Every structure is written in structure tokens, then in C-alpha cells.
């Protein structure tokens with residue numbers, strides 16, 4: 001065939017039909033970026049709507065806190081995430097920025113408290129072991145206030161009481177803190193029902209106020225008749241009553257504690273109010289002792305050394321502690337030309353109980369019907385002195401050399417008259433203690449010291465330490481290798497993924513060309529679909545129209 | 558007029574002579590009504606629309622995490638740049654740089670070059686540095702490998718799924734769509750752009 005033929009053939013060929021489509025069909029393709037923009041907009045709007053407030057918390061150290069990973073949890077629900085952590089300008093503490101979720105916005109109020117939960121061994125035992133695996137997180141105690149706040153000072157230790165815990169707080173007044181500390185338990189009938197949550201030195205520096213928290217429902221056992229005492233450590237008291245060993249539990253030996261109970265009797269008393277104040281007694285006996293009643297001042301003169309006798313030493317009558325020494329002074333007796341120790345004591349005659357009431361009634365009824373009670377007490381003691389009551393200084397504790405005052409009748413005592421009523425303290429004559437008594441006391445003390453189960457206490461302690469050590473070894477031996485293996489597995493996977501992508505002869509690389517071809521083909525058919533849709537947008541609704549019969553449209557056929 | 562180009566209908570094999578088209582005109586087959594060719598301006602429209610879509614999806618893909626992995630309650634989210642930085646820090650800087658180039662910079666360059674060229678051509682003008690941009694586009698296109706990254710990420714997700722709880726993130730979906738869009742962009746015939754530019758110059 002010649003070129004001429006070609007041209008003439010070309011001239012015979014028909015020209016295609018020309019059409020100008022409606023303007024709207026062109027805009028169809030713009031739907032694609034519009035949809036993409038809409039999706040982007042939705043994502044942005046959603047992020048904006050879900051974003052809660054950002055807060056900053058300061059901590060001493062950022063140990064365990066990882067920006068982007070560490071979460072803030074309330075009741076174990078994630079309510080926020082640490083976005084960044086930075087050092088404060090003076091390098092004293094770290095500032096942690098936290099993004100709270102929208103639902104947690106109400107957490108950022110005036111009295112909320114934050115702390116880092118990490119494994120911790122403290123008064124209450126071992127806590128936060130779960131964070132060994134999950135990593136540290138920030139705990140939050142939601143405040144009750146409705147005032148918003150965005151800057152917080154983080155606690156270094158978890159709070160002993162969180163705001164959502166039910167119970168009551170009480171104040172205890174004591175002369176010193178003893179072995180108590182924040183977290184020390186509070187016992188009721190040896191059941192732990194609360195803990196010490198704080199302590200303050202009073203402004204005058206003379207006393208300590210200890211705050212305790214008693215959990216619901218035990219808080220109802222704290223009444224106006226409740227007495228609190230220090231149940232700390234091993235309470236070994238050597239007194240006229242002998243040696244007493246008293247502990248609430250092994251825990252109190254280690255960490256100290258407070259116990260409370262109502263005064264014996266039928267009346268349970270009324271429930272105490274929040275923040276009610278109670279005195280903290282040094283031991284159970286003094287806490288539960290009957291009320292003292294009126295007091296009577298006694299004065300004694302000892303012509304011997306009073307080394308070992310201290311203010312506060314007990315005054316004892318036939319084994320019952322009825323008072324304490326209130327003052328010790330030295331005096332020079334010009335007549336006898338010798339020094340005398342002038343001992344003042346305060347006694348509570350009511351503590352002698354029923355026997356004393358009988359004596360006192362006798363005095364009041366027969367002699368002076370309208371006698372003032374204080375004078376009646378004095379009269380009874382005056383009578384007793386006349387009948388031979390003498391004061392002796394005895395050894396209470398051989399180890400420490402502590403002394404106490406014992407009041408006792410002496411059969412051989414010469415009658416001695418003392419003034420019946422005077423503004424001065426009642427003078428009680430003294431006598432020297434016999435050696436026999438001392439010896440007997442020594443034997444008693446030694447016997448009872450033997451009864452203290454020091455060995456058991458020691459064994460229990462070493463058991464506790466051993467099981468703690470076992471636990472730690474277990475964590476070290478089982479958990480850590482598990483974690484390491486897990487990490488190695490993850491790394492191996494990533495390596496494998498790297499290799500299958502990086503090696504030139506990797507099967508993935510070979511398949512890639514084919515895949516891309518496939519994609520290309522897919523794109524091409526997508527394009528013809530788009531084109532078809534552009535031409536026949538109505539086909540979306542009506543379906544694809546049947547091809548018209550070629551003969552109808554092609555007259556040259 | 559001697560060698561007027563011919564055109565064959567893809568659907569019914571009818572042969573036509575090419576005709577010059579007016580603006581927005583489409584040439585159709587007389588026999589079956591199929592589209593033969595159309596005024597190139599409409600292609601510019603489609604290319605510009607898809608390029609804009611690709612840009613939006615590219616931003617989404619880079620902002621949102623690709624995957625979230627949870628092992629024993631320890632969660633970790635990875636964005637593209639997080640992954641690249643992690644690769645860099647683990648000592649294989651070359652791999653990190655390569656990944657950054659093929660998954661981030663080259664696709665971004667491709668989109669940017671299209672955005673430079675297309676709007677001007679669409680208005681019938683030739684953009685500044687047109688030929689440089691077109692050469693750059695030709696060089697960049699083969700190196701834009703978002704699809705490789707997507708396949709790698711999918712392989713990792715599948716492999717990790719047995720070891721940890723793996724949750725695909727918005728970023729992964731965005732990369733999927735970005736792959737489709739970029740493949741379509743790459744499928745455009747750059748020669749047509751030259752032709753259009755020639756037409757605009759005249």
C-alpha cells in the first residue's frame with residue numbers, strides 16, 4: 001500500500017463526535033481532596049474536643065517517668081498522660097507536664113494531690129509491685145474543691161488517706177511522738193482500723209498533736225469515752241506490779257502504733273465528732289485507769305540518797321498506784337545537822353477504791369457532817385498516819401535503779417501525830433526499806449525478764465525479713481529474665497522485618513515490582529471507573545447503561 | 558495535515574482522525590459513545606485534586622501514630638518520625654536516612670513539585686522554572702517509596718501481633734490511602750504536561 005492510499009484512507013475516516021459536558025461533572029474529582037480534608041478536619045476537631053486541661057506537677061525526681069508513656073491513673077483508669085518533663089531552673093525539682101483527658105478535667109482542682117506510684121517498701125508493707133512490669137504511673141487523689149488549678153506540687157509518698165476513703169480523722173495530744181510515724185497503724189481490740197496520717201509540734205513546742213484516721217465503719221467505736229494509748233514497740237514496764245510485757249502485734253514492735261478502747265463500763269458513750277481531740281496515754285493501764293477524783297498533796301522527808309527517784313515516779317499503797325512524785329527538793333535540817341530530801345507527791349485517794357470510801361464515809365459521818373471533801377481525804381490520811389502509815393523509798397527497777405515511794409503500815413511504828421488540817425501538804429513520816437524486800441524484788445524481776453519471748457520476737461522478725469528477701473529474689477530471678485526474653489523477641493522481629501526490607505534479594509523486594517504493577521493496574525482501572533462515572537454519574541443510581549447497538553450510531557457501516 | 562494522528566476507540570476498535578479540541582470538549586466514539594480523548598485541562602483538574610488530597614493525607618499520615626503496641630500493659634505508640642528517630646538512635650543511621658528520604662522527603666517533594674506546576678498550567682500559563690521542576694519530578698518519582706514502607710509496616714504488624722497486642726493507628730490507614738494517591742500521581746504521563754506547556758507558550 002502506498003502513502004497516497006494511507007492519506008486518502010485517512011481522509012475517509014470519520015471524525016469523532018464532539019461534546020461539551022456539563023460543568024458539574026468536572027467537579028466530581030474534587031470530591032477526593034474534599035473528603036480527605038473532611039477526614040482531617042474531623043480528626044482535628046475530635047482531638048480538640050477530647051483534649052482536657054494541661055497541668056504541671058513538680059516532683060523531687062522524675063524517676064520512672066517517661067514523657068509520652070507514663071500515664072495518670074485514677075482508680076486504675078487512665079485519665080491522662082505525661083507529655084514532657086523538664087528540670088526546674090534552679091535544678092531543685094522536675095516539672096512534669098501532663099495532658100489530662102476531657103473526662104478527667106474535673107481532676108484539676110485546688111485540693112487534688114498527685115504522687116508517683118512505684119515499687120515501695122514502707123510502714124504499710126510492700127506496695128506498687130505491679131509497677132515493676134507496667135512501669136511507674138502517677139496516682140491522683142481527687143479533691144473536693146470546685147476551684148480549678150493547673151499547677152501542683154507532687155507528693156513524694158502516697159497519701160495515707162485519700163479523699164474518697166470513708167472514715168474520721170481525730171487529734172491526739174501527746175508530750176512526744178514516741179516511735180510513731182506517718183502510716184503507723186491504729187488498733188481497736190488488736191484489729192488494725194486506721195493509721196497515723198500526720199503530726200505537728202504545737203506552736204509552744206511543749207506538746208505534739210498527732211492526727212490519726214480511723215476507717216469507716218470502725219470510726220463509730222471512737223466515742224467520748226474512748227481512750228487512746230501508745231501501743232508502740234515492746235512495752236516492758238517494771239513497776240510495783242512486776243514486769244509487764246505488752247505488745248499489740250509484731251507490727252507494732254517494728255513500726256509502733258496507737259490503740260484505743262472505751263473505758264470499761266456499760267455506757268458506750270456518744271460517737272466522737274470529726275477532729276475530736278483526745279489525750280494519748282503512754283500505755284493501756286494508764287489509759288483505762290478509773291478517773292482520779294480529788295487529789296491530795298503529801299510531803300515526805302528522806303534522810304538518804306534519792307538517786308533514782310524522779311519526778312513522775314509512782315506512789316504506791318499496797319500494790320495500787322495512787323499517785324506520782326511531783327517535786328524533789330533538798331533541805332538542810334539545822335537541828336539534826338544533816339541534809340534531807342523533801343519529796344512532794346500528789347495522790348488520788350479515790351484510786352484506793354471501795355475500802356477508802358468506807359474509811360472516808362466514817363470520817364464524814366461521825367465527826368464533821370459538813371466537812372469539805374478535800375479535808376475529809378486529809379483527815380483519813382491523817383488517821384492512817386496515826387495508825388502507823390509510813391513512806392518508804394523502794395527499788396522499782398534494779399537495772400535502771402529507778403525508785404518509787406511505797407506507803408505501808410508498820411506495826412512497830414511509834415505513834416506520830418500530824419496536824420489534821422493545814423494549808424501545807426500532809427506530812428508523812430518515812431522509814432528505811434528492809435533489805436529482804438529488795439532481795440525479793442530482785443528475784444521477781446529476774447524471773448519475769450526471763451519470760452519475755454525475745455527469742456520468738458527475733459525469730460518472727462528474721463522470718464519476715466527472709467520472706468521479703470525471697471520475694472525480691474523471685475522478682476529478680478523470674479520476672480526480669482522474662483522481660484529480657486520478651487524484649488529480645490521484639491528486637492528479633494524488628495531485625496527480621498529490617499532484613500526482609502533491606503536485602504536486595506529478599507523475596508519481599510522481588511514481589512514488590514509485581515505488587516507495584518498490580519497497584520498500577522488497579523489505579524488504571526480506577527481511573528477508567530472515575531472517567532466512566534464522570535461521563536455517566538447517573539449510573540451510580542441507575543446502574544451501567546447497556547452499550548448501544550453499534551449499527552445504530554454508525555451510519556457508514 | 559499530511560500525517561494527522563489517528564485514534565482508535567479502546568472499546569470497539571473504530572478508528573478516527575484526531576481533531577483539535579476546544580476548551581472542556583471531549584471526543585467520543587460515534588459507534589459506542591466511549592470517550593476517546595478530552596481536552597487536557599480536565600486532566601489537570603484531576604491531577605490537582607488528587608495532589609491536594611495527597612498533601613492532606615500526607616499530613617495526617619505523619620502526625621498520627623502508625624501503630625500502638627501493648628505488651629503486659631506497657632503501651633508504646635510509634636509515629637513515622639518516631640520510628641525514624643528510633644532507627645537513627647539504634648546506630649543504623651544510613652537506614653534511617655534512607656527511610657526518611659524515601660518515605661518522607663521524596664513523596665513530599667513529588668507533591669510539592671506537582672503543586673508548583675499544576676495550578677499555573679491549569680490557568681494556561683507556564684510556571685517559573687517549569688523545566689527544572691519537571692526534571693526534578695522525573696528524578697524524584699522513582700524514589701518515592703511510601704508503598705514499600707507500608708508493606709514493611711504491615712509485615713511488622715502481622716509478625717508482632719503474636720507477641721504483643723498491636724493496634725493499627727490512624728497513621729497506618731493514612732499511609733494506605735497515601736499509597737493509592739501517590740501511585741495515581743505517578744501514573745500521570747509527564748509528557749502531557751510538557752505538551753500542555755508547549756500549548757500554553759504558543
Ligand SMILES: [Zn+2]
Pocket residue numbers: 566567568569570571586587588589590591
Ligand atoms: Zn467505540
